[in-house]
Amino acid sequence: MTDYFYLLLGVVSLFQVLLAQTQIDVPRNTVYAAEGGNVTLSVRNLTAMYMMSWTSPKSEQIITFIDGKVLTKPQTNYSGRITLIPDNGSLIITSVLKSDGGNYTISMEPVTPGGPINQMIIRLIVFELNVTVIPAKIVEGNTANISCIVRENTALEKIWKKDGIILASNSHIRIIEASVIITSASRDDMGNYSCTVQNQDGQGISQAAVNVYYGPDSPVILKSQTKDCVSGDVLSSTAVYMSCTSASNPPSSIYWLLNQKYFTSNHSISISSASSNNTGTYTCVANNSVTNQNSTTAANLNVVDYCLSGGAVAGIVIGCVAFLLLLILLITLLVKWRRRRKQGSSSKSALSQYPRATLQEPRSNSREQPSVSPNSATVPWYTTSSGGGRTLTIPETPETATDEWNQSLYKAFTDKDGKFSTAV
Template identity: 30%
Template sequence: MKILPEGMQHAPVVLCLLAAAWPAALCQNPVPIQFQTSPVPARTGAAAVLEVITVSSALSITWASPTGITLGLWVGGRAVLSNVSQYAGRVTITATQLQISPVLLMDTGNYTVIVDPGSIVGMTRSSSSVLLHVFDAVAGVKLSVPPVALEGGNISLTCTRTMGTETSTIWEKGGAAISPDYRITVTDNSLVINPGNRSDAGVYSCTVYNLVSAMTTTASLTVYYGPDAPVLQQNSQANCVGGGQAVVGQTVQLTCTSVSLPPALFSWQQNGQSVAADQVNGGVLTLQAITTNQSGRYVCMARNAVTTQTAKQSIDITIVKTCLSVGAVAGIVVACVLAIIFIIIAIILLLCCRHRDKPNPSSAPVTQNQPKQPVPAQKTQPSAKRPPTPPPVLPLSQFKALPRQHLPEKRPIQQLRPQHKPQPKRSIGIVQPSPHWNAVHGPAHMHGPAHMHGPAHMHGPAHMHGPTHTLGQPHSHMHAGPQKQVFRSRMRY
């Protein structure tokens, strides 16, 4: 930046003081010009107003068209209009405005205003431009949807208009703006959904607008789909143990449902054969007074008349004559378990009672005439101080001199136990079985001498080799059997 010398810094002030004598002095500034609106939008058929804000005491204000043709001026407090064929009868000029009515699309352009300050000191003539943008208003907006939109197909919606320039379009569904994604493509006049889905059904709207107008229209889109896989239900499920869903004589009702738009049409088959139509009411199949011959596989077929698609589902029905439910079987099992437990308890109690009532031989009462049975001594360690005493030894001559003891007369088995009567004399002899004993219990064979101390009890046929010597009262209880018992003498010869 160049700095003036000190003597020259006050030169512009001197020049301005001379402005009264010389109007063309260099210190004058352009007249300030502003527009109320810039740019100025206008709709065809309406009035377009261009308003300028400038000095109020200007000498003149001139308006020129975008092509440079003067349309008129405001001077001396009145308007002077030019004869321009394009604007004939449509131009009005005031102190601060240029009005064109009605405005046409061809009126679009930059209009220039020229302000002459006249005798205003310090201001000079200036000009400025403003854009007039004329639009056709939007009209005749229509939203078209396909009459048959199928799920999985291409669905295209179109928004058209009969009028409107420089327009834009906003798409909405249910009042919410639609954003493009991998399925949805949005343009100014179309909305494409591929592939379509049943959730795309609803109310769509398109709004066409520009700077001077806007119009919205709506349409409802229906998406046809289905039928989905049918669902089968049985009204009374028997749930018999071991199989069986129904009992002979009952009425069975099978209900088939399928999600579909329009509603699906249903048909039924049993084991591959069509079911009579009178049994079918929509998706309901009724079987009355069923028999076991009606067991088998039932198939429900659903068909969509619009999409021409079909779907089917099957169910197996087993018809039984009798039916045991899970609860009944559980009750039978519980009853059987309890019965087994009671039987086991009864057996245990019976065995305990028998064991308690069984006589103990060691604790049997001993009469005065019956000698006490020798109790076998428990095996103990022999005393080191005193050896055991050996039994008494009877000489052979005395043993042979002993009289023989005969068995008692034949009597019932319960009376074979000898009566314990005091004997006048202890006899020692050879015990021989009597004929009555042989007849009842079998023969007793004795070979060789047998010495018995105390009562002798024989069970079964006894074979004895040699003489038998008994000390004390002999008791012979012999029970039949194949066993041989050989009594050996404990006497020492």
């Protein structure tokens, strides 16, 4: 009977100890973390703790929570990288190292004085995470393959980013599982590509810089001290500077040709005092040693002793055209004047075959009548005066000039206003 009593007493005591012991709940006994990433060793506990502490795989106590205070052991590999959450006792490790892998022990003591301490072990597995780029030298227009390599067989979500912006598949970029495939890579595809792997315990990030080699593009030639001259662009004895640039990765090498002959290998040409010997065609040649491509641009340099600008030439042309128009006008007026003069001479020569006569205006009281019939078409009208002289009678109006002869007489002896002229 006594033995049964002591046995029962021991069972009751053990039950009391178990009730007093802190219950530690660990979601996962094995946790995966990427090297260089962050990880949380999660613990769930609903009992108020007086003391909590974590021990590393090397059996050193690295961090402790006691009586409301967190104490971190100094001068360890975890300095500045670990954080203990007082609410539940979870441990956060940042910038995980390969050497951080192993078994971590969490110890908890309840607030009840003299209560038992409970412990739990969590295993941390650290895996390598690398981003590789193939080929190592990507030439513009070729295909590139960027891969996220995980050195551990574990279920992880992978997220790709370029310069911090999440990537998505499109006609130019395809994301297939752990790879990014860039078709016909361009210079715009250069940047930092990162692969983020994550699970419920943490995440890891690895990145690689992608460099795309391109060019050289068509060189650009810049000339200084040039003039707006029609016959040339540089005045004699002036300084001339020419430079050549070309977009290229890596930067292209530059050399110059003058009239298709090697001139210099500098990026620029400086002429202190230009002369006619410097006139010619300057060709800039850009070469990319990685793409093995060349590109050229040519520029003419014409050194002249004087400069006629486009405005001056335009003024000369306008002046010449105005002079030509004036000359044509003068010639036209001269021709018209000569024609009128010639017509006047013809009329006077027609009258010169008849005897000259004196022109007398008819008097109103004269009783003398013309002795020539007005119907005559070949003889002018004459009248005989009392003194025996002959007088030529001119028709007074065009209407009275009834034949061709009288019309000619009228035109010859009248001015433009129809008045008689005394000139015979």
